[in-house]
Amino acid sequence: MSAGAHAILPGRGGLFGTLSDVLWRNPRLTLFLMLTPPLLWLGIIYLGSLFALLAQSFFSIDEFSGLIRYEWTFKTYAELLRPSNLDIILRTVSMAAAVTLASAVIAFPIAYYAARYARGKWKALFYLGAMLPLWSSYLVKVYAWKLILAKEGILTWIFAKLHLTPVLEAWLALPVIGGNSLSVSYTGTFIVFVYVWLPYMILPTQAALERVPESMLEASSDLGGSPAQTFRHVLLPLALPGIIAGSIFTFSLTLGDYIIPQIIGSSRLFIGQAVYAHQGTAGNIPLAAAFTVVPIVIMGFYLWMAKRQGAFNAL
Amino acid sequence: MRSDRNSRAPLALKIAAALGLLFLHLPILLIFVYAFTTEDRSFQWPPPGYTLKWFAVTWNRPDVWEALGLSVRVAAISTVVALVLGTLCAAAVSRTKFFGRETISLLVILPIALPGIITGIALRSAFNLADIPFSFWTIILGHATFCVVVVYNNAVARFRRTSGSLIEASMDLGADGFQTFRHVVLPNIGTALLAGGMLAFALSFDEVIVTTFTAGQQATLPIWMLEELVRPRQRPVTNVVAMVVVLVTFLPILAAYYLTRDGDQIAGSGK
Structure with a gap:
């Protein structure tokens, strides 16, 4: 944890031992490593798709071609009020x-x-x-x-x-x-x-x-x-x-x-x-x-x- | 001190509570009766006769087996992903205080708090935008996302009751972080993870709304059932499948209940 603990105990040998020591001495690094996978998953897959969807509500559909027109507009929301x-x-x-x-x-x-x-x-x-x-x-x-x-x-x-x-x-x-x-x-x-x-x-x-x-x-x-x-x-x-x-x-x-x-x-x-x-x-x-x-x-x-x-x- | 009058429930309350419970359980029991009916064209009540024939018919249906197999594989992989992500998140949130901790709890709960159709259509349009073809893995992407919360909830509750001093003691006695995790942390949170995993499995096994958006041509068991509900072709087979689904989902729920019930007697909880 602190420098004092390090002074008493010798560092562990081996790859896992070293890794374990590094993680124990750097709680912030441990936290970062623990949070990265779930946050990446939820952030990219879930929030990413959610924002992509919300962004699309500001586009509109062309009545003649039926294609999506990629311009910012509130037209679709007006349609909601029909x-x-x-x-x-x-x-x-x-x-x-x-x-x-x-x-x-x-x-x-x-x-x-x-x-x-x-x-x-x-x-x-x-x-x-x-x-x-x-x-x-x-x-x-x-x-x-x-x-x-x-x-x-x-x-x-x-x-x-x-x-x-x-x-x-x-x-x-x-x-x-x-x-x-x-x-x-x-x-x-x-x-x-x-x-x-x-x-x-x-x-x-x-x-x-x-x-x-x-x-x-x-x-x-x-x-x-x-x-x-x-x-x-x-x-x-x-x-x-x-x-x-x-x-x-x-x-x-x-x-x-x-x-x-x-x-x-x-x-x-x-x-x-x-x-x-x-x-x-x-x-x-x-x-x-x-x-x-x-x-x-x-x-x-x-x-x-x-x-x-x-x-x-x-x- | 409690007077006699107060320790007895009024009759009206008893009746209302009993009626409410019957309302919750009788419809499910009814399916068990319909699984044995000889009638195969309508939902006639009372059934004109009883037979075991439909069990054999269902057993020999390859489409039911395929759907069941896909559901089990999807649920198994989603559960594993959810177990890893949910436990990591729960450990981080309960061990340390940091900026944005509340936001993380909210983020984990959001996929299940917002209506399923929103998650479903958001994922579908994202897959379309990114040109990802629908497959087995797109189903899992969706399922794992909302299964995380179940594991997370179970694990957070257990971490809160587990004393941090156990970990310090283990480290003081010379164990490294991995040994501590293997021999101290894991045995303490094991049953909570098992319970969370079972509920995640049940959740994924049963999911239909998100799946309709993220599955291409494959049919999981709920999708198969939905098709039968919208366009009934094989009512007796559907009856049998419905009964089997009820029985199969009851087991993990009961197991999860018994696993978390005694959660108060965790080592180090009396700190």
Whole structure:
């Protein structure tokens, strides 16, 4: 380390010994050597491509030749503001908001029970109960819902057995959220989104609830607060950073997904599908790039808000 | 002190939590039933009959085996790359304080924080600009990039709990840096790396969004499944494949859980 240590110990012989000595005496060199490979990889492959993509959003496409014109322009962004494209953005953002809200509502009881009442074996069970669906195959989960929501599938069967078929039909007859069957309606898309991203909401919410001291809830009820008041004024504000941390995932993942609305949903596009279509068959990379800027900007704004709410400490 | 009233969950909470868990798990279990159905044209429920025939059919399908083989090879190589890069990054970040440390954490997390489609299209347009043909290796470039974060997270958590004095003690006792790494550092972080590696493998094995952009003509297993989902041709075979994928991914997740669960009893943690 220091010159003193060197004076006591003789240097090591051999190539590896010398190398080891050099690294130990120069922590900065060691740090540099350790950081270079990962930074080169992430910097060149990831950031490089990301910036290349963002740069292309400032190019435009020539309407006649269909070729990309390499001049700096905001024309592509103006195109983003066309009603049809604004529709896509609005549709995706409202879906993301609805999915986030529903996940928060469904996740809260699971997280609260796991944090406060589950002990020992049950605790592990609840943890795995959120972890297994989180890590199991995304496509398999979507596929499972294709089976469930199909016209001849289990959900229609359950409604028929309960003599509730008219309810289902009335729901499907509704404008916007209805459709021919559940698997081609917004309702179907919504259910699958909630299902697939729910575990991302459970885990941070549970982490935040674990840190709520029980004495606070007792104090609230000792002071005459009803369970509803305790929930509204004590539990919810303390759990909020965790819920916001979870909502970062549910919101961001819904914004960028293009597979779920393609497989289960109506033919109207979401941002992800628009990106996919523009870069693929249309070959309009600038517009596709401009579309990807939308979720980046929205998420940037969202993260900034979340940071102010202290959500990052709950991750 | 806890009163009786507070240690029991209200019935409504119990029911809500139980319903939530059922909502999470029943759909996956349903796939297991469908893998045995005799119906091969629709998703009819209840299944008209049960058979083991489709397992044999799937076993003899070369396209499924090819996709599976490609997925395993991609996941294995991506995991190795991610293990090296993630561990280096975690060691650097947790051992020393330096300028830009926070930025590095952010950089590692970014590929998974931004929607997958952004990573995918960014890589695709970069490959196009650089005239790199799509191949086995372009898939790996994409996968390794977002697998780093899983290894990094696991390793950072373990490094934080491992005392630095162990390394100093090893050096004081005359070991060189490589011996210290081999006999002191590696045994301490070994299970965390194994867990991180397994999760990285599961992540890569399952990835579809980035892969659709970085794969050329080859089909990994998720790409094969996606094609079946968009244009169903062989529903029974898809059912069987889906069931096998569920079983195969559960094992590494369970293993990773048991490996990191006892992480508090690490040598030197009570400094």
